[in-house]
Amino acid sequence: MIYKLTIKKAKEWLANKEFSSAELTKACLDRIKETDETLRAFVTITEAHALEDARRADELIANGDDKPLLGIPFVIKDNFSTVGVQTSASSNVLRGYVPPFDATVVAKLKEAGMVMLGKTNMDAFAHGSSTETSDFGTTKNPWNPEFLPGGSSGGTGASVAADQAIAGIGSETAGSIRQPAAWCGIVGLKPTYGRVSRYGVVAMASSTDSPGPMTKIVEDSALVLNVLAGKDPHDATSSPKPTKDYTKGLNKSIKGRKIGISAKYIEGIEKDVLKAFEEARRVFEKLGASVVDIADLGIDILDPQYSIGVYTILQRAEVSSNLARFDGIRYGNDRSAFGDEAKRRIMLGTYTLSAGYYDAFYKKALKVRTIIVNEFHKMFEEVDAFIAPTSPSPAMPLGSSKNHPMFGEMADVLVEPSSIAGLPGINVPAGFSSNKLPIGLQVMGTQFAEDTILNLAHEFEANTEWHLRKPEL
Amino acid sequence: MKINIKHVAKLANLTLTKEEEKRFEKQLEVTLDTINKLNEVNTDNTEITSQVTGLENVMDDDIPQPSLSQKKALANAKNTYNGLFVVKAILEE
Numbered sequence: 001m002i003y004k005l006t007i008k009k010a011k012e013w014l015a016n017k018e019f020s021s022a023e024l025t026k027a028c029l030d031r032i033k034e035t036d037e038t039l040r041a042f043v044t045i046t047e048a049h050a051l052e053d054a055r056r057a058d059e060l061i062a063n064g065d066d067k068p069l070l071g072i073p074f075v076i077k078d079n080f081s082t083v084g085v086q087t088s089a090s091s092n093v094l095r096g097y098v099p100p101f102d103a104t105v106v107a108k109l110k111e112a113g114m115v116m117l118g119k120t121n122m123d124a125f126a127h128g129s130s131t132e133t134s135d136f137g138t139t140k141n142p143w144n145p146e147f148l149p150g151g152s153s154g155g156t157g158a159s160v161a162a163d164q165a166i167a168g169i170g171s172e173t174a175g176s177i178r179q180p181a182a183w184c185g186i187v188g189l190k191p192t193y194g195r196v197s198r199y200g201v202v203a204m205a206s207s208t209d210s211p212g213p214m215t216k217i218v219e220d221s222a223l224v225l226n227v228l229a230g231k232d233p234h235d236a237t238s239s240p241k242p243t244k245d246y247t248k249g250l251n252k253s254i255k256g257r258k259i260g261i262s263a264k265y266i267e268g269i270e271k272d273v274l275k276a277f278e279e280a281r282r283v284f285e286k287l288g289a290s291v292v293d294i295a296d297l298g299i300d301i302l303d304p305q306y307s308i309g310v311y312t313i314l315q316r317a318e319v320s321s322n323l324a325r326f327d328g329i330r331y332g333n334d335r336s337a338f339g340d341e342a343k344r345r346i347m348l349g350t351y352t353l354s355a356g357y358y359d360a361f362y363k364k365a366l367k368v369r370t371i372i373v374n375e376f377h378k379m380f381e382e383v384d385a386f387i388a389p390t391s392p393s394p395a396m397p398l399g400s401s402k403n404h405p406m407f408g409e410m411a412d413v414l415v416e417p418s419s420i421a422g423l424p425g426i427n428v429p430a431g432f433s434s435n436k437l438p439i440g441l442q443v444m445g446t447q448f449a450e451d452t453i454l455n456l457a458h459e460f461e462a463n464t465e466w467h468l469r470k471p472e473l
Numbered sequence: 474m475k476i477n478i479k480h481v482a483k484l485a486n487l488t489l490t491k492e493e494e495k496r497f498e499k500q501l502e503v504t505l506d507t508i509n510k511l512n513e514v515n516t517d518n519t520e521i522t523s524q525v526t527g528l529e530n531v532m533d534d535d536i537p538q539p540s541l542s543q544k545k546a547l548a549n550a551k552n553t554y555n556g557l558f559v560v561k562a563i564l565e566e
Contacts, residue, residue, distance in 0.1 A: 100545040100546070100548060194526045194528075236528070237526055237528060237531075239528070302514065306513075310511065312504065312508050327486075328551065329550065329558055331550065332549070335487055336488060340493075340497075343487055343493070343497065344497055344500060344504075346487060347497060347501060348501055348505075350481050350485040351481045364511055364516060365508075367519040368511055368516060368519075369521075370520055371516070406503070421525060
C-alpha cells in the first residue's frame with residue numbers, strides 16, 4: 001500500500017532505502033490498473049517512461065542525490081505539453097498531437113526528479129467543471145463513481161484521491177484546481193497568477209491561467225510549489241518577484257491572525273457545506289485566530305454572482321482568441337473537431353468582441369474586474385486571509401453538466417472572484433456531506449501570499465482529520 | 474437578447490449544422506441573460522483592468538537561441554510538401 005504515501009513520507013522512505021522508486025512506481029502503476037477501469041482518470045498512461053524515469057531516479061538516489069522530487073510518481077493534466085507524449089487537452093482537435101517540447105512546469109518537475117505516470121483527463125480545453133466535456137470520456141469520483149470528480153482538473157483530482165499517484169499537477173483559470181480538489185477530498189493550490197509559468201500549457205484564458213499542485217497534504221503542495229514557482233523567460237507574465245521556501249513557516253502559530261468571512265458571499269450554499277464551514281471556522285478560532293465578517297469591518301463586496309458575468313465574458317473572449325490558432329494545418333485536427341462546449345465558448349467570445357458589442361460586454365467586464373480587484377485589495381488591508389467553502393455543493397451526479405451552458409460558472413461561483421483578481425487560494429478537506437462526499441474549505445490570500453495561506457491551511461489540516469479519510473475502491 | 478448565430482459562426486471560422494445553430498442560439502441567449510446582470514453595477518468612473526501583474530513592456534535579452542528543427546516543426550502536420558506546410562489556397566486563378 002505504498003502508493004498511499006504522501007510526497008513527504010515517500011521521500012523519507014526512499015532516502016532510508018525502505019523501497020526503491022522502481023518499486024513505488026510499480027505500486028502506483030498496479031493501483032492504476034486495478035482502479036482506472038472504474039475511474040477513467042487517464043488519457044495516457046506512460047508506463048514504459050515511468051519505469052525508465054524510476055530506474056534513473058534510483059541510480060541518482062544510490063549516488064546520494066537529493067533533488068526535491070526525486071523518484072516521486074506524479075500525474076500531469078493533459079493540457080501540459082510533454083515532449084514525445086500525446087498532449088490532447090482531452091480534445092479531439094489535439095487527439096494524436098505529440099509536442100516537440102516540454103511545458104516549463106513539466107521541465108521543472110523533470111529537473112526535480114519526478115517520475116511521470118501519465119496524463120490525466122480533463123474537460124476538453126479545460127472548458128468546464130465536471131470532465132464531462134472531455135472527448136475521452138468522463139472521469140468518475142473515487143468516493144462514489146456515480147458522481148462527478150469536478151473539473152477541469154478532474155482526472156488529476158480523482159487520480160490523487162484514489163492513490164494512483166503520490167501527487168499531481170493541475171491548472172486553474174477559475175476553479176479548475178480548487179473545485180476538483182474539493183469534490184475529490186484532496187489539497188489543491190492555485191498560486192497567484194504569474195507565480196508559476198504558463199509556457200507550454202494549452203491556453204484557455206491567458207489573463208487568469210495558473211498551474212499548480214494537487215496533493216494529499218498541504219506540506220506536499222508547498223514542496224511542489226518550491227519547484228514550480230519563479231520567473232520564466234518563456235512567459236512574459238511570470239513574476240520576477242523573489243520566491244520563498246514555502247515549506248518554512250507551515251507550522252507557525254496562527255494565534256492572532258485575522259481571518260475574514262462574509263455571510264453575503266456564501267448566501268445560498270448547501271446545508272451540509274454550510275455546516276462544515278461553520279465547524280472549520282471554529283477550528284481557526286480554537287487555534288487563536290480571530291474570524292470576522294468583513295461587513296463588520298465596513299468592507300462591502302460585490303455579490304459573487306457578478307463575478308460570474310465578468311468571468312464568463314473575459315474567459316469566452318480569451319478562449320475565442322486562443323482557440324483561433326487551431327486550424328489543423330501545423331498540428332492537430334481541423335475546427336470541425338471542436339466539441340459543443342468549445343464551439344459555444346468560441347462563439348460567445350467572438351460575439352462579445354465583435355464590432356458594436358465590445359464596449360457593452362468586454363469593456364464593461366474589464367471595468368467590473370477593477371471593482372473586484374479593488375475590493376479584495378481593501379479587504380486584505382484589514383485581514384490576513386479570507387475563507388469560504390470552495391464549492392456551493394459537494395460533488396454532483398454524473399450527467400449534471402449536460403445541456404447546462406452555465407454549469408461550470410455556478411459550480412465555481414465561490415472561486416471566480418479571487419481568480420479574476422489573480423489571487424492565490426488553496427482547498428483543504430473540511431468534512432463530508434450526508435451522502436459521504438467530501439467538502440472543501442478554501443483559504444484565499446492577497447497576491448503572492450502563498451506562504452500565509454499555506455500556513456493557515458496547514459494548521460487547519462494539523463487540527464482536523466478529514467485529510468486522513470480515504471475512498472473505498 | 475438576440476444573437477445572429479450565422480454571422481458569429483462565420484467570424485469564428487466554425488461550420489455549424491442547422492440543428493447546432495438552433496441549439497446554440499438558445500443556449501447562448503441564456504448565457505447572455507446571465508452576463509447582462511453586469512449592467513446593474515455602476516462603472517461610470519471606473520478604469521478597465523486588463524492585467525493584474527502590474528508588469529508592463531517586459532523585455533527579453535536579445536540572444537539568438539536554437540529553435541525547432543524543420544523536421545520537428547513539421548512532425549505533427551498532416552500535409553507537407555518539400556519541407557513546407559500545405560495550406561488551402563487563398564487566391565485562385
